[in-house]
Amino acid sequence: VNRLTRKQLLGAAAAGAAVGPGLLRPLVAQAQTGDPNITAMENTIRAKQLIVVAYERLAATASPGIRGLLATIVDQERQHVAALLVPTEYIGGLPPTPPALQSIEKYVPQLRRRLTGPAALKLAEQLEQFTIRGLLGAQRQLTDAKLIEVTGEVLGCDAQHLAVVRRQLGENPIPRAFETGQTR
Amino acid sequence: LGAAGAGFVLAGCGSAADSGPLSDQLFADAAMLDSLLQQEYTLLAAYDHAIGRLSGSDRALAVAIRAQERNHADALAAQIRSRKVTPSSPAATYSLPALSGAAGALALLDRIEQQTIALYVDSLAKIGSVEVRVFAAQMMANEAQHASLLAAARRLPPLPTALVTGAP
Numbered sequence: 620v621n622r623l624t625r626k627q628l629l630g631a632a633a634a635g636a637a638v639g640p641g642l643l644r645p646l647v648a649q650a651q652t653g654d655p656n657i658t659a660m661e662n663t664i665r666a667k668q669l670i671v672v673a674y675e676r677l678a679a680t681a682s683p684g685i686r687g688l689l690a691t692i693v694d695q696e697r698q699h700v701a702a703l704l705v706p707t708e709y710i711g712g713l714p715p716t717p718p719a720l721q722s723i724e725k726y727v728p729q730l731r732r733r734l735t736g737p738a739a740l741k742l743a744e745q746l747e748q749f750t751i752r753g754l755l756g757a758q759r760q761l762t763d764a765k766l767i768e769v770t771g772e773v774l775g776c777d778a779q780h781l782a783v784v785r786r787q788l789g790e791n792p793i794p795r796a797f798e799t800g801q802t803r
Numbered sequence: 804l805g806a807a808g809a810g811f812v813l814a815g816c817g818s819a820a821d822s823g824p825l826s827d828q829l830f831a832d833a834a835m836l837d838s839l840l841q842q843e844y845t846l847l848a849a850y851d852h853a854i855g856r857l858s859g860s861d862r863a864l865a866v867a868i869r870a871q872e873r874n875h876a877d878a879l880a881a882q883i884r885s886r887k888v889t890p891s892s893p894a895a896t897y898s899l900p901a902l903s904g905a906a907g908a909l910a911l912l913d914r915i916e917q918q919t920i921a922l923y924v925d926s927l928a929k930i931g932s933v934e935v936r937v938f939a940a941q942m943m944a945n946e947a948q949h950a951s952l953l954a955a956a957r958r959l960p961p962l963p964t965a966l967v968t969g970a971p
Contacts, residue, residue: 691962698965751944758940764928771927771940775920775947775967782948783961792952793867796874798944 659760660707661715663770666753667700668717670746673730676720677743682736688787689743692780699773706765740788747781751800828931833888835926836879839939841891842919843876848897849915853908861905861956865912868949875942882935909957914970916950921969 674696678689704714724730729742754774761767781800782792850869857865883890902908923943930936947967955961 695962695965702966755937755940758927758937759933767928767936768924769966771924771943772966772968774940774944775924776962776965778944778947779951779962779967782951783955786952786955793871793945793948796871796945797878797938797941798948799941 654710655760656710656763656766657707657712659757660703660710660766660770661712663753663757664700664703664707664712665715665718666750667696667703667773668715669723670750671696671700672718672720672723673727673746674743676723676730677734677739680733681739685736685740685787688783689739692743695776695780699776702769702773706763706769710763710766737788740784743784744781744788747777747784748800748802750777751781751798755800829886830888832930832932832935833883833886835930836883836886836935836939837888837891839922839926839942840876840879840883841894842922843872843879844891844893845897846872846915846919847876848893849899849912852897852899853902853912856902856908857905861909864952864956865908868912868952871945871949875945878938878942882938906957909953913950913953913957916946916953917970919969920946920950920967924967924969 671693674689674693678686678693681689708714720730727742729738734742751774754770754777757770758767758774761770778798781798785794786792847869850865850872854862854865854869880890900907900911902911920943923939923946926939927936927943930939950967950969951961954963
């Protein structure tokens with residue numbers, strides 16, 4: 620990946636993402652095509668595929684109290700991948716290969732062990748912040764109206780995930796009037 | 804819109820604040836931002852209308868959301884002014900239904916939040932400035948959170964759909 624292009628690609632999504640799932644960025648920014656729409660969508664799908672695998676792992680080992688919430692989220696994350704794939708393939712993008720859990724665990728070692736409810740939710744919060752930053756970054760890159768719209772609709776859902784997870788953690792679910800996916 | 808600028812009055816809203824020319828894109832973005840501002844004014848009026856019917860945690864939620872809608876309105880107005888256009892003022896009155904109780908108040912707020920989300924989603928692709936688009940996307944994401952919390956307050960699923968489109 621060209622260094623400058625990758626830097627531009629991650630642009631706004633990069634700030635404040637130095638810990639936890641932010642380290643997943645090297646697994647996301649693999650695509651580079653001549654079309655910024657294809658590049659942005661392939662990288663967005665790759666990020667979503669990572670999120671799906673991470674959530675599947677979390678949901679499989681979660682305590683009963685949060686299993687239902689995580690199951691709902693992982694189902695919606697799978698729907699996001701499908702919803703993003705259709706227009707991406709239509710414009711000539713290729714479906715990225717879903718990552719293996721082991722490749723994600725290298726960057727998010729918390730997934731290697733069974734997490735308590737609060738720890739699992741805290742990781743879910745970080746995953747949602749990671750994906751929101753990525754979707755806002757995609758909004759910067761995309762030029763196709765349909766792609767801007769569908770990534771916006773996905774962003775709305777991920778923002779809702781974040782609010783619900785925060786509330787479950789006992790945090791303020793809407794700490795800011797502008798949801799940036801940043802931790803502060 | 805080639806001559807958009809001097810003394811130009813945006814449909815349904817304010818006017819150019821000076822006599823300098825506005826580029827087509829700046830003008831279009833200012834008009835889009837102003838339509839979002841007018842929707843935020845509607846939201847503020849709805850919250851003012853509904854908060855008196857609410858109590859306890861529902862009231863606290865509505866008050867917190869209203870404060871964020873105020874932030875959105877202020878930020879939108881500032882963005883419009885930065886394009887040398889005068890933003891719209893709130894309407895003198897808003898046509899809002901009589902509320903019989905807390906359930907009706909929450910339902911009204913949810914309905915208008917959904918309308919707001921739909922307007923934001925529709926506006927994203929029409930905004931020419933990338934910075935303004937991201938700004939609008941951040942507010943849209945916050946509106947989606949409001950809708951989720953209002954749904955929970957109504958004992959409805961807080962994550963009802965994978966794609967948040969707002970009301971038709």
